[in-house]
Amino acid sequence: NAGVTQTPKFQVLKTGQSMTLQCAQDMNHEYMSWYRQDPGMGLRLIHYSVGAGITDQGEVPNGYNVSRSTTEDFPLRLLSAAPSQTSVYFCASSSPAGTYYEQYFGPGTRLTVT
Amino acid sequence: DAKTTQPPSMDCAEGRAANLPCNHSTISGNEYVYWYRQIHSQGPQYIIHGLKNNETNEMASLIITEDRKSSTLILPHATLRDTAVYYCIVRVRSGGGADGLTFGKGTHLIIQP
Secondary structure, eight states: OOOEEEEOSEEEEOTTOOEEEEEEESSOOSEEEEEEEOTTSOEEEEEEEEETTEEEEOSOOTTEEEOOSSSSBOOEEESSOOGGGOEEEEEEEEOTTOSSOOOEEOOOEEEEEO | OOOOBOOSEEEEETTSOEEEEEEOTTOOTTEEEEEEEEOTTSOOEEEEEESSSOEEOSSOEEEEOTTSSEEEEEETTOOGGGOEEEEEEEEEOOSTTTTOOOOOOOEEEEEEO
């Protein structure tokens, strides 16, 4: 299994541009989440999904959209990039059959907005 | 969720046991203690979790005090590859954890050669 994969690894955007960060998992996990991590800080939850067609907002959802059309994929869309969205973005997945918070994280996408 | 307090940084000599403390004095009876770590530039990695009994797995041991107000993560024989930020997280146990974990700033553990 590849686990959780994220593309691209690095991205530079200009203010106002839009883009989609891709996340995929091959573990048949129903739960998927997006976090951002700013320098020297812990991770903050952006959006999450408990299954295909179901999404919800986390702690810092403004400026981001998500959709979940398949179990495997959970893309994160930046609508109009701002310098404040410069961060490292992590996608995670987990199984509702799990009995604890064992989340599997992807390698991250490093985004710079100029 | 209960708040946790961890020292911002710690050093440990290679080959020694690394003991990472966490204070969670407001923990409630149905909240678990989870530990994750994040090696530089990588995604966080689950280590271990516990409710009230001590736990051990291939990576680490978790010691929770009897009153559950604090815990210690023990890496028995630290190696240079254990240099990372370690996060102590308290959360109610529920399947999967889709609604996310609250990561504070953690403890930056530096293993010295």
